[in-house]
Amino acid sequence: MQETLLKIKNLRTSFRIGGDYFAAVDGVDLDIKKNEVFALVGESGCGKSALALSLTRLHNPNFTRIAGEVEFDGKNLLALPEAQLNVIRGRHIGMIFQDPLTALNPLIKVGHQIEETLTYHTNLVKTERKERAINLLAEVGMTNPALTYSNLPHELSGGMRQRAMIAIALACKPDLVIADEPTTALDVTIQAQILDLLRDLQREMQSSVILITHDLGVVAEMADRVAVMYAGQIVELAPVRDLFKNPLHPYTRSLLASIPSTDEEINRLHVIQGVVPELRNLPRTGCRFSHRIPWMADDIHEETPTYHEVSPGHFVLCTCYKKFDFAADNNS
Amino acid sequence: MALLEVKDLKVHFPIKGGILGRTVGWVKAVDGVSFTIEPGQTLGLVGESGSGKSTTGKAILGLTHITAGSIYFDGEDITKYIGKNRSDYRKSVQMIFQDVYSSLNPRKRVLDIIAEPIRNFEKLTKAEEEKRVHELLSIVGLTPVAAVKYPHEFSGGQRQRIGVARAIALKPRLIVADEPVSALDLSVQAQVLNYLKDIQEELGLAYLFVSHDLGVVKHMCETLAIMHNARFVELGPRKEIYTNAQHIYTRRLIAAIPDTDPDLREKNAGRRDLLSREYEENRDNFYGEGGQVYDLRPIGDGHFVAMP
Numbered sequence: 001m002q003e004t005l006l007k008i009k010n011l012r013t014s015f016r017i018g019g020d021y022f023a024a025v026d027g028v029d030l031d032i033k034k035n036e037v038f039a040l041v042g043e044s045g046c047g048k049s050a051l052a053l054s055l056t057r058l059h060n061p062n063f064t065r066i067a068g069e070v071e072f073d074g075k076n077l078l079a080l081p082e083a084q085l086n087v088i089r090g091r092h093i094g095m096i097f098q099d100p101l102t103a104l105n106p107l108i109k110v111g112h113q114i115e116e117t118l119t120y121h122t123n124l125v126k127t128e129r130k131e132r133a134i135n136l137l138a139e140v141g142m143t144n145p146a147l148t149y150s151n152l153p154h155e156l157s158g159g160m161r162q163r164a165m166i167a168i169a170l171a172c173k174p175d176l177v178i179a180d181e182p183t184t185a186l187d188v189t190i191q192a193q194i195l196d197l198l199r200d201l202q203r204e205m206q207s208s209v210i211l212i213t214h215d216l217g218v219v220a221e222m223a224d225r226v227a228v229m230y231a232g233q234i235v236e237l238a239p240v241r242d243l244f245k246n247p248l249h250p251y252t253r254s255l256l257a258s259i260p261s262t263d264e265e266i267n268r269l270h271v272i273q274g275v276v277p278e279l280r281n282l283p284r285t286g287c288r289f290s291h292r293i294p295w296m297a298d299d300i301h302e303e304t305p306t307y308h309e310v311s312p313g314h315f316v317l318c319t320c321y322k323k324f325d326f327a328a329d330n331n332s
Numbered sequence: 333m334a335l336l337e338v339k340d341l342k343v344h345f346p347i348k349g350g351i352l353g354r355t356v357g358w359v360k361a362v363d364g365v366s367f368t369i370e371p372g373q374t375l376g377l378v379g380e381s382g383s384g385k386s387t388t389g390k391a392i393l394g395l396t397h398i399t400a401g402s403i404y405f406d407g408e409d410i411t412k413y414i415g416k417n418r419s420d421y422r423k424s425v426q427m428i429f430q431d432v433y434s435s436l437n438p439r440k441r442v443l444d445i446i447a448e449p450i451r452n453f454e455k456l457t458k459a460e461e462e463k464r465v466h467e468l469l470s471i472v473g474l475t476p477v478a479a480v481k482y483p484h485e486f487s488g489g490q491r492q493r494i495g496v497a498r499a500i501a502l503k504p505r506l507i508v509a510d511e512p513v514s515a516l517d518l519s520v521q522a523q524v525l526n527y528l529k530d531i532q533e534e535l536g537l538a539y540l541f542v543s544h545d546l547g548v549v550k551h552m553c554e555t556l557a558i559m560h561n562a563r564f565v566e567l568g569p570r571k572e573i574y575t576n577a578q579h580i581y582t583r584r585l586i587a588a589i590p591d592t593d594p595d596l597r598e599k600n601a602g603r604r605d606l607l608s609r610e611y612e613e614n615r616d617n618f619y620g621e622g623g624q625v626y627d628l629r630p631i632g633d634g635h636f637v638a639m640p
Contacts, residue, residue, distance in 0.1 A: 043517040158381075187380035187544060192588035192604055199601075214517060217547075217590025221597055240594045258522035259592065260551035267529070269522035269551070275487045276517075 002033040005175060005208050006055070011068035013047075013054045015279065021065050022279045024050040026232035028068075032176065037202060037209045039223035039240070041216060043255075045276045047232040048212050052178050054078075055210075056089050072176075091121040094169030098181035100161035104153040110164045111137070111149030117171040136167040141197055159190035166198065173205055180212045195222055216259060220244055225313070228252045231277060231288040237307075238314040248310060248321040250296075251289050257326065270326065287318040296324060333407055334368035335538050336392070336506055341365045341401035343387050361387040363562040364401075366628075371505065372532070374539040376553030376570075378546060378585070384562040385542045389508040392540065393427055405506075423453055426499040430511035432491035436483040442469075442494055443479040449501045468497040471534070472527055489520030493527060500531060510542045525551060546589050550574060555634075558582045563625035565618075568635035578637040580611050580618045 008030040014021035024047045032038050040048040053059050054066050055077065070077040073092065077085060089095075097103040105113060114133040118124055124132060130149070137145035140163040153161055162182065169177055179198065183191040199222060202209050211222055219226055219240065226243045228236040228251060236249040247253045257270035274292050277283065283291065287301035305318035342363055349356035362384045369375050377385045390396045392403060394410075402411050410421050426449075429435035436445055446465045450456060456464065466476045472493040483491060492512060499507050512528070513521040525548065531537060543549050549556060556573045558566045558581065565579045577583045587604050591597075618639065620626055628636040 043519065188546065189380060189584055189588045192590070195590075196601055196604065215590065216518075217592050220592045220594045221590045221600070223594075244592060244594055255518055256592070258519045260522070260525065260545075260547040261592075268526055271523040271526060272519040275489070275520075 002036065004031045005034045005072070006030075006032040007069075007071040008032075008055070009069040009071065011051065011054060011070065012066070013050050013059065014065045014067075015050075015059075016063035016065075017280055022282070024232055024279055025054060026282075026284075028232075028234055030227065030234070030237075032208055032210060033225075034175075034208060035206045036224040037199070037211055037222050039211045039213060039219040039226045040229060041213055041219050041226060041255075042229035043214060043276055045279070046229040048229045049180055051229070052180055052210060052212050055178065056093055056095070057085060058095075087121070090117050090174070091172045092175050094172070094174040094177045096162075096165050096169045096177060096179040096182045098184050100158070100165045100185075101153060103165060104161060106153055108152075109149070110151050110153060110156065114164070114168050114171055117168055121172045132171070133167075136171055137164070139201070140164070140167045140170075141193070158186055159194065162186060162190075162194055163197070166194070166201070170201060170205070174207060176208045176210065177202070178210045178212075181214070182211070183218065184213070184215070191218075198222070216255065228255070231282050233288060233317060234315075235289065235317045236315065242311060242314045246311075246314075248314075248316045249289075249318075250293050250320060250324040253324070253326070254292075287320055289318070290320070293320075293324065296320065300324070334404075335371045335373075335406065336369040336540075337404040338368070338388075338392065339366050339402045339404070341388065341391060341403065342399040343384075343391050343396060344399040360562050362391065364627075365559075365562075365564055366401075367557055367564070367567065369506065369538050369540060371538055372536045373555065374532070374541055374553045376549040376556045377540060377542045377559060378544065378549050378556060379559035380544060383559045385559050386510055388559070389427070389510050389540055389542050393425060393508055394422075395427075419453065423502045424504050425506045425508065426502065426504040428492075428495050428499050428507060428509040428512045430514055432488050432495060432515060435495055436491060438483055440482070441479065442481055442483070445483070445494065446479075446498045446501055449498060453502060464501070465497075468501055471500070471531060472497045487520070488516050489523050492516060492520075492524050496524070496527060496531065500535060500537075503535065504537070506538045506540065508540045508542070511544070512541075513548060514543065514545065521548070528552070546586065558585065561619075561623055561625050563638065564628055564636075565625055565638045566636065567628060568637075569633065572633060572635040576635070578631065578635075578639070580607070580614060583607055584611060 008028055011025055011028045012023050013025040014023045028051060042048050055070050066078055111133045114136055115129045118129045118132060134145045134149050137148050142148045142163060183194050186194060213219060223240045226238060226240050227234045230251045236252045247256055254270060254272045260269060272292050286303060287305050290301050300320045300323040302319050307315045307317055309315050343361045344358045345361055346355040347357040347359060365388060367375060377388060379385045387396060391398050398411055402409050405421055443465050446468055447461050450461060450464060465479055469476060469478055474493060513524050516524060541552050550570060554570055556570055557564050560581045566573060566582045577586060584607050587607050591600055626638040626640050628638050630636050
């Protein structure tokens with residue numbers, strides 16, 4: 001069994017709306033193993049980004065409450081003083097964001113932005129930092145790293161910007177990289193290049209990656225294990241093969257059925273009824289997916305849903321997966 | 333007769349430079365593109381950002397000037413009407429936009445949004461207009477109550493359906509759909525795509541479907557055109573393009589689609605590597621001087637490819 005790198009215990013992230021706090025991540029328990037690519041998948045509003053940003057406390061504390069524990073390297077990141085957390089951010093945990101144009105500083109040369117991380121976390125002197133930055137740019141596949149070093153972000157294409165982001169995230173060879181929709185803003189050919197690059201680097205550096213995406217194709221290409229999130233909870237957790245060969249939770253199965261497939265000729269796609277509920281209106285009791293499958297009888301759900309291990313490492317929330325049936329839906 | 337025929341369409345934008353603001357060069361956004369769309373048919377236009385696919389769509393709608401070439405709608409050259417009255421054409425060709433948050437006026441009720449094109453062309457009484465809007469709403473699966481609401485009260489998928497209702501308000505014959513589902517979540521995307529297909533069948537619509545998502549395009553379109561560097565590199569029936577692609581660019585594009593079968597992961601990555609090397613080595617066989625895409629030539633079964 002692989003060693004655990006990060007342990008999330010009963011994580012609950014709440015945002016203030018009006019005067020009240022509402023949990024966007026509602027009781028998540030997860031273990032991230034060493035040297036694995038772990039994917040978090042779900043639609044917008046399911047809480048996957050809220051979860052990822054909670055791990056390094058990147059939410060604005062003025063209107064966010066985070067409860068639970070995130071154990072990393074023997075420390076609880078949620079209780080760590082800011083100064084100590086800053087040592088971990090960037091050094092041990094790197095972040096890659098969706099939109100590299102907003103995540104990079106438009107006024108600072110790409111090379112200097114990579115050096116910034118090195119300045120904080122290493123004792124390298126200026127010339128060494130520059131050398132390391134250029135090496136990093138070469139590692140992420142820039143054809144002319146010395147030139148890119150002195151470019152400003154707007155002078156680079158979308159794919160190159162994302163490569164620069166990856167170079168920053170990997171500058172200190174972190175143990176964990178959190179990639180929040182790293183390829184969503186990119187063209188499909190560039191996406192394939194970036195994913196191939198991420199996987200190669202991950203293997204080489206033996207680090208773990210938490211990959212957040214809404215694209216199940218990206219999950220199938222990249223991940224070792226997958227967690228499917230819905231309404232702040234993990235509804236299914238499985239090794240990647242199990243999830244695609246034997247998806248169980250109604251939400252997972254519905255999502256897979258709504259992909260316009262490139263292999264088969266299907267005339268109509270499956271549509272999940274209703275919408276992802278707003279944060280304020282999240283059902284807090286019972287099976288949260290039940291109102292999206294109204295044609296199923298109420299008694300197939302557990303009153304208080306629990307996780308069921310159907311095969312080693314494959315967990316499903318609630319019992320409704322046993323009886324769930326697409327065909328009974330008359331509306332589609 | 334083809335519903336829409338585009339012949340050698342070119343759209344070039346000037347680059348202004350120097351203190352006098354003289355034209356120092358040209359950006360060739362679309363550089364010699366020809367295709368036809370039959371009534372009720374869907375043509376998919378695929379390419380990466382910057383390939384000129386949106387500009388092609390805009391040129392057809394008259395939303396951008398045309399440098400050269402001609403566009404025939406129902407056999408009539410509409411380019412000669414530029415700047416003049418061509419209300420018939422404007423009625424027959426409509427657009428669905430990508431961004432559902434910026435394409436609906438936040439200060440107007442849904443009723444006014446959908447009725448706006450109707451008011452431009454038809455004189456209806458208030459009651460008739462309302463009846464028409466309710467009909468349109470029911471086609472896209474919304475209730476009449478929606479008419480008195482504002483756009484912010486709807487989810488992304490519902491907004492896009494309002495956009496669709498507005499586009500079909502004048503019973504058009506061709507709709508240019510520019511990335512209509514790119515901003516939507518998977519399950520919502522499925523819903524909008526299903527509606528687009530239903531409406532097509534019901535109203536006999538033709539679509540020019542612009543997208544970068546090859547899965548969506550395969551689901552929606554019988555014919556595909558792959559665009560790169562402002563020109564078509566390949567044009568043909570769906571099946572031919574997906575199983576028998578000839579141009580290296582098309583093959584790379586198809587190989588780049590993430591597969592939902594984790595077992596094929598290594599194989600796909602290997603194929604991408606191979607194609608990438610082949611692309612570097614054989615680039616000159618597929619592109620002329622300065623990356624110019626060659627003219628399309630037929631290779632049978634309605635399949636065209638840009639090769640020398």
